[in-house]
Amino acid sequence: MNEATAEELQTSDIDILFDQIMTDYGQDIMQLTYSYVVNTALAEDLTQEIFVKCYHSLSRFEGRSSIKTWLWRIAINHCKDYLKSWHHRKVLLAYEKAPEPVSSRDTVEQAVIRSEEDKKLIEEVLKLPVKYREPIYLHYFEELSVKEIAMLTGIKNNTIKTRMRRAMAMLKDSLGGS
Structure with a gap:
């Protein structure tokens, strides 16, 4: 994705831009979120919440950083807020393992x-x-x-x-x- 400037965001269709952001960064944000909570279902929920925040804030994006940096900052802050929350501190999370890819060159x-x-x-x-x-x-x-x-x-x-x-x-x- 070409990084949009603040001016382009104001004139472009926010929905189209948002779809592109989700396509380009959805998996990365999911993996980042998983690295904080170590639970696939919870990471999926938090990722959805992050993209809702992104959608609601997109029109206020000022272009002082790239969209990727801005989105990652939202994600990191959201994950840290969750980890500090009552829900996380009081509810035990089940541990899940991340799937691992295997190279076709290996025996x-x-x-x-x-x-x-x-x-x-x-x-x-x-x-x-x-x-x-x-x-x-x-x-x-x-x-x-x-x-x-x-x-x-x-x-x-x-x-x-x-x-x-x-x-x-x-x-x-x-x-x-x-």
Whole structure:
């Protein structure tokens, strides 16, 4: 999707633009949301809520950032608000595993081994506290730079780097690394 400017948003058909945003970023937002709540059904619900917020706010988009950055900021804030909510703190969530793709180039044995290793890594990342999980997910799974993560989360670069180091140490310990 070509990034729309604030002027284009004011003159374009909001519904068409919104459909394009959902098409372009729906899966990414779903995965981001899942990284916070670790529950597919809940991630789907929160993703719908995020897109409702996006739709209602689209006409007020000022163009100070890209639509993707703006949408991700809405999603991150919505997920954090949910995690702070009474509902989340009082209701136990069932743990679900994310499905893993398998490359056609791998032998079956290699694919099974890699899949098990990947599942174990994902499980351990998802067990991290949110403040450590968030930068790890955004950096390694979404391939965002530390600077981009800092801009999205409103957290200083050095804090992001520190949290990533601590998260990597926790992962190393939990995965039995030396």
